[in-house]
Amino acid sequence: MSDLSIVSVETTILDVPLVRPHKFATTSMDAQPILLVGVTTGGGVTGYGEGVVPGGPWWGGESVETMQAVVERYLVPVLLGRRVDEITGILADIERVVAGARFAKAAVDVALHDAWARCLDVPVHTLLGGAFRSSVDVTWALGSAPVDEIIAEAREKIENRKHFSFKLKMGALDPAEDTERVLRVTEALAGQAGVRVDINARWDRLTALRHLPWLADGGVQLIEQPTPGEQLEVLAELNALLPIPVMADESVHTPHDALEVARRGAADVLAVKTTKCGGLRRSREVVAVARAAGLACHGATSIEGPIGTAASIHFACAEPGIDFGTELFGPLLFSEELLQEPLRYNDGQVHLPTGPGLGVELNMDAVKRWTRN
Numbered sequence: 001m002s003d004l005s006i007v008s009v010e011t012t013i014l015d016v017p018l019v020r021p022h023k024f025a026t027t028s029m030d031a032q033p034i035l036l037v038g039v040t041t042g043g044g045v046t047g048y049g050e051g052v053v054p055g056g057p058w059w060g061g062e063s064v065e066t067m068q069a070v071v072e073r074y075l076v077p078v079l080l081g082r083r084v085d086e087i088t089g090i091l092a093d094i095e096r097v098v099a100g101a102r103f104a105k106a107a108v109d110v111a112l113h114d115a116w117a118r119c120l121d122v123p124v125h126t127l128l129g130g131a132f133r134s135s136v137d138v139t140w141a142l143g144s145a146p147v148d149e150i151i152a153e154a155r156e157k158i159e160n161r162k163h164f165s166f167k168l169k170m171g172a173l174d175p176a177e178d179t180e181r182v183l184r185v186t187e188a189l190a191g192q193a194g195v196r197v198d199i200n201a202r203w204d205r206l207t208a209l210r211h212l213p214w215l216a217d218g219g220v221q222l223i224e225q226p227t228p229g230e231q232l233e234v235l236a237e238l239n240a241l242l243p244i245p246v247m248a249d250e251s252v253h254t255p256h257d258a259l260e261v262a263r264r265g266a267a268d269v270l271a272v273k274t275t276k277c278g279g280l281r282r283s284r285e286v287v288a289v290a291r292a293a294g295l296a297c298h299g300a301t302s303i304e305g306p307i308g309t310a311a312s313i314h315f316a317c318a319e320p321g322i323d324f325g326t327e328l329f330g331p332l333l334f335s336e337e338l339l340q341e342p343l344r345y346n347d348g349q350v351h352l353p354t355g356p357g358l359g360v361e362l363n364m365d366a367v368k369r370w371t372r373n
């Protein structure tokens with residue numbers, strides 16, 4: 001086998017344009033910044049991982065700029081000279097040097113898995129115990145356009161058999177107006193497709209108590225993180241009140257967070273992002289806690305590019321605990337293709353790429369074109 005020792009680590013910030021602005025409760029983005037981390041072995045094999053947060057530091061405090069600084073200054077010295085198959089030991093040593101910073105650590109964890117799998121000439125899912133399925137369902141995030149345009153966008157996706165489940169972001173508008181808007185979309189799609197909402201922790205307890213029952217009565221299928229992440233007692237109160245599932249996202253980063261959500265009955269479903277949780281290994285620990293507690297897990301996204309998305313697909317296809325679908329649509333929001341062969345989406349699903357490592361190859365001309373100067 002080729003030399004597995006890590007001889008270099010490169011980081012590159014990309015700004016990849018989107019097909020339309022993607023709106024969150026507190027920000028909107030026209031391009032998604034991505035930190036590309038490449039780990040190269042003495043045998044000349046390079047594995048890639050992505051450091052990606054949803055649009056900027058508003059979500060969890062990290063950004064591509066902070067991730068680049070953490071990786072270059074603190075993680076690279078831990079990596080150099082180690083073997084790419086020493087992931088357990090490397091991650092343990094990284095914990096001694098850097099607390100938190102899970103999005104940055106995820107980029108390194110995925111790059112190590114990709115490089116190791118390529119050295120072995122096997123897919124990444126083999127390192128996770130093997131895939132037990134070859135595709136997963138993908139929910140589509142509808143934009144923040146006027147209601148008629150949103151309904152038209154959803155109908156187009158259904159007619160072309162692209163997606164059969166939709167998510168709407170809430171929290172940027174007046175709550176009553178926001179609720180009215182979502183109910184109109186839900187009613188228009190009733191019987192054709194499910195609608196779920198993500199409030200991104202923007203509502204306080206009273207606002208949530210006032211408006212969430214209307215959303216549940218109006219046919220919304222699932223409520224994602226209505227209230228602040230740390231207020232688990234509020235989330236538990238809402239979960240007990242509502243007849244539909246509540247999903248925790250901002251409330252769950254670590255296996256211990258998952259344990260607390262389970263203990264308090266704060267949610268029925270956990271949003272598991274391989275980026276947010278600190279990589280493939282840590283995500284697996286979060287899912288293990290959820291499974292033990294009888295909670296479902298959703299394969300969620302930070303709007304990763306094709307590398308981060310491929311990593312999450314390998315994870316979801318090798319992890320039976322991801323049993324509540326996915327929203328691994330990131331690359332479909334990008335107006336530029338970064339891969340030589342795009343990921344395959346059809347019939348409401350995304351397919352597990354084949355081939356060594358993550359099974360995807362970057363188009364280096366495209367990477368160069370969108371590299372930040």
Ligand SMILES: [Mg+2]
Nearest residue numbers: 198200224249
């Ligand atoms: Mg969310």
